Amino acid sequence: MDLGIDRQALVPVVQQIVSAVAHWIRKEGVSPGTRLPSIRQLALDNLLSQSSVIEAFERLVAQGLLATRHGSGFVVAQPAVTHERHWYEGAEQGWGSFTDSPIGELKLGCGWLPDDWRESDDISYAIREISRTDTGALFNYSTPLGLPVLREQLLKRLTQIHVTTSLDCILTTHGASHAQDLLIRTLLKAGDEVVVETPGYGNLYRQLAFQGVTLLEVPRASGGPDLPALEGLLQTHRPKCLFINSLYHNPTGTSLCRTVAQRLLELARERDFLIIEEDVYGDLQHASCTRLSALDHDDRVIYVSSFSKTLSSALRVGYLCASATLIEQLAHLKTLTGLGTSRFAEAMVATLLSNGTYRKWVQRLRKHLSAQMAATLQVLEDEEWQVFAVPAGGMFLWARPGIPDPLRLQACARRLGVLLSPGALFSPTAERSDWLRINVAYAADQRALALFRAMGPTRSTSTILKTTGM
Structure with a gap:
């Protein structure tokens, strides 16, 4: 079996083996129970180490594509019943x-990032570290605002990106989507109007629609929301909020430019609306960039971010920054609906931030x-x-x-x-x-x-x- 391994590719060899075998099974319609070539033979034919082939086969077993059979090595697994x-x-x-x-x-x-890109050793170290130092309270509820040691680290990070805030203005959440949900349920009611970028984040649209909120669409341009379109909307509508993804926008990849940012803040003051700024991709920045939260905004900008995109989607750790009065309301709703966030996950992120690993x-x-x-x-x-x-x-x-x-x-x-x-x-x-x-x-x-x-x-x-x- 020729796996077509490309040793110049950025994709790791093990993942190339997994993809090649999965493609072969799908393309050829290989019957369940079909025996694969021996690990030794496959490695020899493709100039691979046997350990790489073994690791790839184990991943395919975990994915349900292969199975082990005593005396027969690895065989094609019986597929699970799925919808087309x-x-x-x-x-x-x-x-x-x-x-x-x-x-x-x-x-x-x-x-999200490919599994092969993740550095599991760093996360494993963080788990061992917090297990050693925080055993007494590790599995207890966190505080309403979130784990204090994490919020202190977040305050340092926000200061580095010129977002002025304080500890009592930071609230941790189960990721950015949870932060947006808390904001939507606190700030909006059915029938209210909000401005959203299009194209934009589909899950946000669904959250708003679920609450009965009316969406006013503004096209996303290369430097942010299309200002003439937004100004035209504001002539006939009075939205409560504008939702924006400033840096490395999902899905266009564009970032907010300073002139657009300044005009957005002017419009927010003139038309009396809040801006919810999502910044889940902001840590990927290479050079200088513009965040609305880093400009003078008179508490009209609420900052939302998360570590789910850069660390792991399974680590549901996000946070938001807003006025102390609004944070108090959000913390009450957070406790009422979920009894708080995960102390364990927040301790992991705090460790990775404090020791420089992140x-x-x-x-x-x-x-x-x-x-x-x-x-x-x-x-x-x-x-x-x-x-x-x-x-x-x-x-x-x-x-x-x-x-x-x-x-x-x-x-x-x-x-x-x-x-x-x-x-x-x-x-x-x-x-x-x-x-x-x-x-x-x-x-x-x-x-x-x-x-x-x-x-x-x-x-x-x-x-x-x-x-x-x-």
């Missing part, structure tokens, strides 16, 4: 999740993402894809084939085993669009590269699939 999947998640229902996607598929448009990890992550961003942009340019804007950092690109062809894209993505995030997922009305969110951390995978090339203007899907061995 589409070439992307959620379009039929309007919204989707990649968390329950078919095993072995490439989640090219997902919103800072060093983010520095390495920025370099890795920067290289992936440059490489992906080059491939898309070569294949004549259209890119909405060239981001200064972060993990997202908003792009579409130079000659949009939804049917061809659908066929190619299905054949290659690629899950996409189409534009409909980032529209408040689920409006169909040719644009796709691309997570550059996954774009070096051979399946992603084959998709980009297949959608070039001078190539056919069948030609690309043949030349890439897919």
